[in-house]
Amino acid sequence: MQKALKKYFAFFTFPTLIAFTIAFFLPFIVGIFLSFAKFTTVLDAQWVGLGNYVKAFSDGNDFLNALWFTVKFAVVSVITENIIAFFLAVLLTRGGRGTNFFRTVFFMPNLIGGIVLGYIWQTIFNAVLRPYAMTLTTNAKYGFWGLVILMNWQMIGYMMVIYIAGIQNVPEELIDAAKVDGASRSQTLWNVTVPMVMPSITICLFLTLTNAFKLFDQNLALTNGAPGKSSEMLALNIYNTFYGTIGFEGVGQAKAVIFTIIVAAISFLQIRATRKKEVEN
Amino acid sequence: MEGTKKPAKVLIYILLIVLSVLFIAPVAIILMNSFKGRFFISDNTFAFPNASTFVGIDNYVNGINKTDFLNAFKNSLFITVCSVLVIVFFNSMAAWYITRTKTAYSKILYYLIIFSMVVPFQMVMFTMSKMANMMHLDNPLGIIVIYLGYGAGLSVFMFGGFVKSIPLEIEEAAMIDGCNPIQTYFRVVFPILKPISITVAILETMWIWNDYLLPYLVLGTSEHKTIPIAVQYLQGGYGSKDMGALMALLVLAIIPVVIFYALCQKNIIKGIITGAVKG
Numbered sequence: 001m002q003k004a005l006k007k008y009f010a011f012f013t014f015p016t017l018i019a020f021t022i023a024f025f026l027p028f029i030v031g032i033f034l035s036f037a038k039f040t041t042v043l044d045a046q047w048v049g050l051g052n053y054v055k056a057f058s059d060g061n062d063f064l065n066a067l068w069f070t071v072k073f074a075v076v077s078v079i080t081e082n083i084i085a086f087f088l089a090v091l092l093t094r095g096g097r098g099t100n101f102f103r104t105v106f107f108m109p110n111l112i113g114g115i116v117l118g119y120i121w122q123t124i125f126n127a128v129l130r131p132y133a134m135t136l137t138t139n140a141k142y143g144f145w146g147l148v149i150l151m152n153w154q155m156i157g158y159m160m161v162i163y164i165a166g167i168q169n170v171p172e173e174l175i176d177a178a179k180v181d182g183a184s185r186s187q188t189l190w191n192v193t194v195p196m197v198m199p200s201i202t203i204c205l206f207l208t209l210t211n212a213f214k215l216f217d218q219n220l221a222l223t224n225g226a227p228g229k230s231s232e233m234l235a236l237n238i239y240n241t242f243y244g245t246i247g248f249e250g251v252g253q254a255k256a257v258i259f260t261i262i263v264a265a266i267s268f269l270q271i272r273a274t275r276k277k278e279v280e281n
Numbered sequence: 282m283e284g285t286k287k288p289a290k291v292l293i294y295i296l297l298i299v300l301s302v303l304f305i306a307p308v309a310i311i312l313m314n315s316f317k318g319r320f321f322i323s324d325n326t327f328a329f330p331n332a333s334t335f336v337g338i339d340n341y342v343n344g345i346n347k348t349d350f351l352n353a354f355k356n357s358l359f360i361t362v363c364s365v366l367v368i369v370f371f372n373s374m375a376a377w378y379i380t381r382t383k384t385a386y387s388k389i390l391y392y393l394i395i396f397s398m399v400v401p402f403q404m405v406m407f408t409m410s411k412m413a414n415m416m417h418l419d420n421p422l423g424i425i426v427i428y429l430g431y432g433a434g435l436s437v438f439m440f441g442g443f444v445k446s447i448p449l450e451i452e453e454a455a456m457i458d459g460c461n462p463i464q465t466y467f468r469v470v471f472p473i474l475k476p477i478s479i480t481v482a483i484l485e486t487m488w489i490w491n492d493y494l495l496p497y498l499v500l501g502t503s504e505h506k507t508i509p510i511a512v513q514y515l516q517g518g519y520g521s522k523d524m525g526a527l528m529a530l531l532v533l534a535i536i537p538v539v540i541f542y543a544l545c546q547k548n549i550i551k552g553i554i555t556g557a558v559k560g
Contacts, residue, residue, distance in 0.1 A: 091293055113534070119531055
């Protein structure tokens with residue numbers, strides 16, 4: 001069959017291949033090249049070597065600040081999102097009344113787009129801070145915790161769904177056996193359920209981690225990096241470097257390459273972590 | 282919750298109900314404020330509208346007019362539906378070919394496409410939007426090509442995984458019966474792909490409908506703008522911000538999502554789980 005099929009490679013793959021080349025492959029290759037060039041319109045690119053990479057770190061500290069803000073945000077949000085989602089999943093797999101209603105409610109925010117989410121929470125946080133004569137952009141710490149709360153609101157339901165699926169896949173015999181052996185509810189949870197849903201935990205940790213690193217829309221809508229650039233995350237910092245200052249397109253592209261390497265490294269770790277788990281099972 | 286003691290059961294319910302209220306409250310507050318006059322929103326966000334603050338649907342009329350919202354809705358719907366159909370149609374074909382042939386070409390193509398899933402959008406946003414401009418893809422029709430290429434990562438990966446689970450004998454039987462590969466694909470394979478097609482369609486819909494930066498860079502704030510661009514346009518513009526129009530627009534942006542959720546809840550949940558396990 002392979003032989004017959006091979007002749008049809010153009011029919012089956014060209015539509016995807018052509019679109020992929022236009023939307024991703026060429027822009028990616030040209031993007032790498034442009035990170036070593038000075039340009040404003042792509043066609044006027046002039047080779048400057050590593051100049052853009054040096055500038056990315058030397059022109060003010062905004063890129064490193066954005067990196068630090070992103071890392072802090074990633075750590076805090078990954079931990080809170082996963083702990084809350086996991087415990088909700090545990091509570092909602094015990095078959096109580098209203099389980100479906102609760103699942104529906106907790107998942108709903110996940111479908112709302114980042115820009116809309118950002119303005120919903122901006123309105124609410126500003127209302128909360130108003131009696132103290134402050135706004136969300138008075139201090140970067142409000143922007144930080146605001147973003148953490150927003151992302152928890154958005155992601156908990158998503159992660160909860162994956163954890164519920166994981167918990168429901170734990171064979172009932174295992175739970176029953178633990179009961180027969182006299183294990184308490186929390187002992188069963190920690191010694192049977194948690195190890196059995198480890199694959200789901202790995203998936204959720206990486207989903208939330210890459211999501212936190214790539215976050216853009218919510219950051220843009222909630223604070224747009226204010227005050228100053230102090231609540232700016234990596235993706236927004238790169239965007240502002242590109243489109244905020246004329247002549248810095250090359251620096252923006254260099255930052256984007258560094259950003260890509262960071263995100264790719266995280267994904268690589270994820271692949272290794274999930275592969276290892278598969279072997280163990 | 283059999284087996285749980287009664288007081289504990291009550292406590293869990295109270296906790297879940299409190300959490301539900303916290304999850305619904307933000308949307309409810311926005312809905313409430315969308316009926317208040319624009320200058321009363323920031324002052325008393327948590328108060329119900331009363332006789333002096335209630336403005337009926339003024340904010341909605343205002344918001345719709347200021348951003349040409351109905352047009353944005355039309356664009357969002359057109360771009361999302363067409364892109365998803367095109368993605369499911371063409372990417373599934375490519376995924377089948379790539380999975381069923383073991384050539385260097387199909388291997389390289391597969392790994393390149395999978396690689397694109399890992400790369401953050403900022404890496405290609407500048408060059409991609411410049412290219413879209415040069416090739417005259419900066420309109421609702423052209424952006425479908427961009428989504429076909431950029432959405433390929435997720436869908437080729439998921440279709441490919443599914444194709445591997447289909448027994449080869451079914452396709453070989455079709456070939457022996459005289460089908461050429463094109464007939465085999467459309468008469469035999471594509472119908473089998475239905476469940477994964479639904480999953481891919483749901484995941485790509487959730488992404489494209491809410492996507493902001495890609496359509497903003499390709500389409501701009503022109504008459505081609507989508508809903509997320511309209512919301513950001515209203516707020517990011519200069520001059521005094523119209524909080525009333527913003528509240529109304531946020532509500533209008535949420536309504537289609539709620540309808541979509543109500544209609545496809547089961548498939549969405551299934552899609553999330555399949556997507557997570559594969560990804």
